Amino acid sequence: MKPVLGESKARKRPLSGTGFTPFIIRRLLTSILLVFGVTFISFSITQLVPGDPVAANLGQSAYSDPEIVAAFEKEFGLDQPVPVQYYKYVTNLLQGDLGVSLSSKRPVAEDLKEYFPATLEIALVAVFLALIVGLLLGIISAVTRDRLPDQLIRVFSLTGVSMPAFWTALTAFYIFFFVLGWAPGTGRLEPGGEPPPTVTGLFTIDALINGDFSTFKQAFSYLLLPAIVLAIYAVGVLTRFTRASMLEILGNDYVRAARAKGLPEFTVIRRHVLRPALLSIITVAGVAFSSLLAGSVLVENVFSWPGLGQYAYRAAVGLDLPGIMGVSMVVATVYITMNLIVDILYRIIDPQMKDSA
Amino acid sequence: MSAILKKFKRSKNANSIWRQPLAVVGISIIAIWTFLAIFAPWIAPYDPNAQDADKFLTPSAAHWMGTDELNRDIWSRIIYGARISLPYSLLLVVLSATLGSIIGAISGYAGGKVDAVIMRITDVFFAFPGIVLAMAVAAALGPQIRNAVIAITIVAWPIYARLVRGLILNAKQNDYVTASALLGSSALRTMVVDLRPNLSGPVFVLASLEVGNALLLLSGLSFLGLGAQPPAAEWGSMVSMGAVNFDRWWVGLFPGLAILTAVLAFNFIGDSLRDALDPRTAKALRD
Numbered sequence: 146m147k148p149v150l151g152e153s154k155a156r157k158r159p160l161s162g163t164g165f166t167p168f169i170i171r172r173l174l175t176s177i178l179l180v181f182g183v184t185f186i187s188f189s190i191t192q193l194v195p196g197d198p199v200a201a202n203l204g205q206s207a208y209s210d211p212e213i214v215a216a217f218e219k220e221f222g223l224d225q226p227v228p229v230q231y232y233k234y235v236t237n238l239l240q241g242d243l244g245v246s247l248s249s250k251r252p253v254a255e256d257l258k259e260y261f262p263a264t265l266e267i268a269l270v271a272v273f274l275a276l277i278v279g280l281l282l283g284i285i286s287a288v289t290r291d292r293l294p295d296q297l298i299r300v301f302s303l304t305g306v307s308m309p310a311f312w313t314a315l316t317a318f319y320i321f322f323f324v325l326g327w328a329p330g331t332g333r334l335e336p337g338g339e340p341p342p343t344v345t346g347l348f349t350i351d352a353l354i355n356g357d358f359s360t361f362k363q364a365f366s367y368l369l370l371p372a373i374v375l376a377i378y379a380v381g382v383l384t385r386f387t388r389a390s391m392l393e394i395l396g397n398d399y400v401r402a403a404r405a406k407g408l409p410e411f412t413v414i415r416r417h418v419l420r421p422a423l424l425s426i427i428t429v430a431g432v433a434f435s436s437l438l439a440g441s442v443l444v445e446n447v448f449s450w451p452g453l454g455q456y457a458y459r460a461a462v463g464l465d466l467p468g469i470m471g472v473s474m475v476v477a478t479v480y481i482t483m484n485l486i487v488d489i490l491y492r493i494i495d496p497q498m499k500d501s502a
Numbered sequence: 503m504s505a506i507l508k509k510f511k512r513s514k515n516a517n518s519i520w521r522q523p524l525a526v527v528g529i530s531i532i533a534i535w536t537f538l539a540i541f542a543p544w545i546a547p548y549d550p551n552a553q554d555a556d557k558f559l560t561p562s563a564a565h566w567m568g569t570d571e572l573n574r575d576i577w578s579r580i581i582y583g584a585r586i587s588l589p590y591s592l593l594l595v596v597l598s599a600t601l602g603s604i605i606g607a608i609s610g611y612a613g614g615k616v617d618a619v620i621m622r623i624t625d626v627f628f629a630f631p632g633i634v635l636a637m638a639v640a641a642a643l644g645p646q647i648r649n650a651v652i653a654i655t656i657v658a659w660p661i662y663a664r665l666v667r668g669l670i671l672n673a674k675q676n677d678y679v680t681a682s683a684l685l686g687s688s689a690l691r692t693m694v695v696d697l698r699p700n701l702s703g704p705v706f707v708l709a710s711l712e713v714g715n716a717l718l719l720l721s722g723l724s725f726l727g728l729g730a731q732p733p734a735a736e737w738g739s740m741v742s743m744g745a746v747n748f749d750r751w752w753v754g755l756f757p758g759l760a761i762l763t764a765v766l767a768f769n770f771i772g773d774s775l776r777d778a779l780d781p782r783t784a785k786a787l788r789d
Contacts, residue, residue, distance in 0.1 A: 182626035187635060190656065194642040300524070303773060307766040309718055311725045312741050312758030319751055435631075442633050443722050447745055458726060461637035469638045476631035 165492065172488055176481045183477040184238065187470050188231050198464040199223065202247045221247055221467075234470070243474070244467035248459055253471035256456060261475055262346025263333060264445070264452030268437040269347075270372035275379035276430050282380070283387020283426075288414060290392065298384060305381030310440060314374045314447035321370055328370045331449035334363055371448045375441060379433045386429045390422040424491065431483035438476045519771075519778050528770030531763055532588075539584035546578035550735045558750050568752040570743055572733075576752065579735035580760050586736045587764065590651055591717040597655045598716075599709045602662025603701065607693055609663065610670030621667070624660035632657035636719065640728040647720070647736065650729035654719050658712070665708055666701055673700040707779055711772035714765040721761050737761045 199217055200208055207213045218224040222233060234244060243253035286298040321328040333348055334340060341351035341360050348364035394400065395418055403413045442454035449455075453472055460468030519525045538545055547566075548554070553573040561568045567576040609620035632654075639653035673679060674697070682696050721738030723729035725745075730736030737757040744754015 178622075179625055179629055182622065183629055186623070186626050186630070187638075190635060191638055191642065194639050299773075303524075303769050304762075304766060307714055307718075307762055307769050309721055309725075309738070309741070309758055309761045309765070311722060311738075311745070312754065312761065315741065315745050315748060315754050316758065319748055319754075323749060438631065440633070442637070443725065446726065457631075457634045458637060461634065461641045461728070464638075464642055469634065472634050473631055476634065477626075477629040480629045 168492060169489065172485055176485050179481050180474065180478055181235070183473055184235060184470060185231070187473045188234065188466075191464075191466055191469060192227050198247055198466060202463055202465070221245065234467075243471045246460070246468045246471075247465040248463035248468060249465075253467045256468070257453075257471050257475055258346070260451060260453050260456040263450060264438055264441050264454060266347045266349065267368050267372040267375055267444075267450065267452070268434060268441065270368060271375035271379060271437055272430060272434045274373065275376040275383055275433065278376075279380045279383025280387055280426065282384040284391065284414070284419065286384065286388040287391035287395065287418075288410075295388075298388075302381040302384040305377050305384075308377060309443075310374065310378065311443040311447055313377060314371070314444045317370055317374050318447060329363075329366050333367050333451060334360075335367075338363060371444050371450055375437055375444050378440065379430075379437060382433055383426065383430060387422065387426050390425050391418055394418045394422050428487045431487055432480070435476060435480035435483060438479060519774055522774040522778065524770040525774035525778075528767040528774070531767035532771070535584050535588060535764055535767075538581050539588055542581045542585060546575075546581040548575035548578040550574065550579045550582040551733050558747070558753070561752050567756040568750075570740070570753050571747060576740070576756055579740060580737065580757055582735040583737045583740065583757065583760060584764075586647060586730055586734060587717055587721060587738075587761070590647055591713055591720055594651050594654055594658070594716040594720060595709050595713050597651070598658035598712075599662050599705060601655065602659035603666045603705055605659065606663035606666030607670055607697070607701075610667035610674070611689060611693055611697070617667070620663070624663050627657065627660040630657065633719065633722070636723065637726065637728055640723055645728045645731055647724070647730040647734070650720055650723045653723070653728075654716065658716070658719075661712070662705060662708065665704060669701050669704060670697055673697050703779055707772065707775050710768065710775050714768040714772065717761065717765050717768065 198221075199214055203213065203217060207217075215224070222230055225233070237244060241254065243257070245251065246253050246256055249256055282298050282302065286295045289295045318328070318331075322330055329335065339360070340348060341355045341357055341364075344351050344354050349361055349368070352358070352361035352364055400413060400417050403417045404410070408416075438453060440454075441450070441452055442457055444450070445452045445454035446458065453475065456468065457472040459465070460472060519529075551574065555565060555569045555573045555575060557569060557571055557573045559565050559569040565575050565577065567580065570576055570579070605620060609617045635657050636650070636653040639656055640650045643649035643652065670693075676696075679692060679696050682692055687695070720729060721736070721741070724736045724738030725742045727739070727742065730739055732739060737760050740757035741754045741761070744750070744752075744757070747753050
């Protein structure tokens with residue numbers, strides 16, 4: 146079986162060493178290139194589709210005044226040719242300047258600093274919940290393969306990934322807020338509630354840092370329901386994945402050997418099956434985390450959660466290119482960083498594994 | 503493809519999809535929705551856009567699922583909604599599977615630099631928050647269900663490209679492909695005649711798993727007001743009406759259940775197909 150066309154492995158590349166440092170440098174470089182790829186693609190796609198950001202951001206009367214339109218275009222650089230706009234965007238980006246939002250008229254970086262922690266907070270809690278439940282269900286599913294618990298969990302996790310998040314959010318809100326009165330309502334704090342002094346932007350953490358336990362309790366009670374709704378999809382994914390990776394390992398000879406030497410089943414599962422499976426499960430959790438950031442668009446809409454999703458929505462509707470690019474950059478950077486960390490972890494844990502990227 | 507069709511045929515084959523209870527449930531639900539969609543004018547008790555009743559009637563014998571803000575019968579609107587959600591999510595999957603397969607085939611067949619560039623582009627798309635881009639494109643093109651389909655296709659193709667590229671790389675190593683190339687087949691002929699049969703099965707399974715996601719994204723965009731526009735009876739936009747009047751539980755609950763059942767049914771089918779076509783099982787069948 147000789148590889149055909151263009152599959153030659155012997156190509157010499159710079160940094161092609163198999164050592165740890167060239168590996169890290171190479172992965173870092175590809176990650177940075179990916180981030181620029183994201184800016185390039187989002188820029189081109191938003192330019193390719195017709196749509197007039199000026200009309201979307203100016204009122205009817207202002208739009209009919211050519212002077213105001215010209216001033217608006219000049220202010221946001223929309224009068225420049227597209228390649229120039231992109232060049233400017235990237236050079237500014239290198240200095241940490243993400244441009245000015247067309248809809249909020251504030252620097253995008255400042256906007257993101259305000260909205261990102263809100264989403265990060267529910268996404269972190271969601272991924273934590275999803276990991277616990279997903280791992281547990283996945284393990285039960287794998288050890289009871291094809292028997293009743295496995296079948297039930299299969300239906301359960303498929304239902305989890307089939308629920309429209311916006312509807313789940315709405316239904317949960319109706320039941321737990323309107324009927325039962327257990328959930329406090331929309332937003333991050335009660336109306337007029339004083340946010341804790343900003344350190345991380347995560348209200349719960351900031352409140353704890355400040356030693357303000359009642360604000361912590363309040364912030365936590367507000368974030369719990371959106372986080373649970375957000376977690377449901379991830380639970381489905383993680384359950385399926387945990388089951389699959391455990392079953393794969395259960396088929397190995399060394400598991401049979403461990404059983405044969407008389408280890409209790411619990412020890413076999415914990416030490417010889419779960420532990421090797423854990424790394425790949427955490428990989429998926431990392432990827433699930435960045436998909437939660439994006440998935441929060443629909444959930445935040447229902448809970449009026451002032452996060453990245455709401456910001457992305459406003460930016461999209463207002464054809465606010467810098468805003469859209471800013472959100473894409475944040476989410477993509479989280480995704481790319483997660484992948485990078487996981488790749489490096491793999492490499493540390495299993496040095497034999499050759500770079501496959 | 504014939505392997506899949508065989509799975510669908512009633513047979514005594516142990517791997518027949520009819521032996522899988524979840525698949526049977528899924529196929530039945532989709533059959534019901536398809537039936538409702540086709541015969542909507544005869545089944546729906548009311549005109550979906552008629553504003554004849556009172557507003558916000560609770561579910562009753564006359565209006566099984568109540569009425570909405572504009573006095574319309576929700577059950578009738580859900581039946582008509584199947585005419586939007588189902589065909590458009592299928593169309594969406596067909597479009598993105600076709601686009602992704604073509605790009606993946608080019609990537610896998612050409613190899614070298616072309617392959618590297620295309621694969622880096624798919625990397626970027628994977629890193630991308632798909633819904634954010636889809637929202638932006640849908641908003642720019644103008645909120646319409648057709649534009650939402652285009653917007654989602656733009657973000658949904660890379661997964662097919664990856665799959666097809668991998669399959670082509672594998673299939674290319676077969677001796678019959680080399681033989682065919684030696685006999686002077688053109689690249690296109692090699693791809694269509696020799697390589698394509700290796701692709702249909704896995705692409706079909708992936709596509710079947712993606713129909714549910716397509717429906718979720720599409721109704722999500724409509725929920726946000728970036729897909730189907732009122733007065734169209736689209737399930738996602740019906741739920742958004744329930745979000746505005748969240749204290750009238752029936753307004754949002756039933757359209758959401760419609761989405762859930764349809765997506766769940768597609769996922770039941772996709773998941774069972776994947777099980778049925780599991781390479782180890784498939785191999786065992788051949789031996």
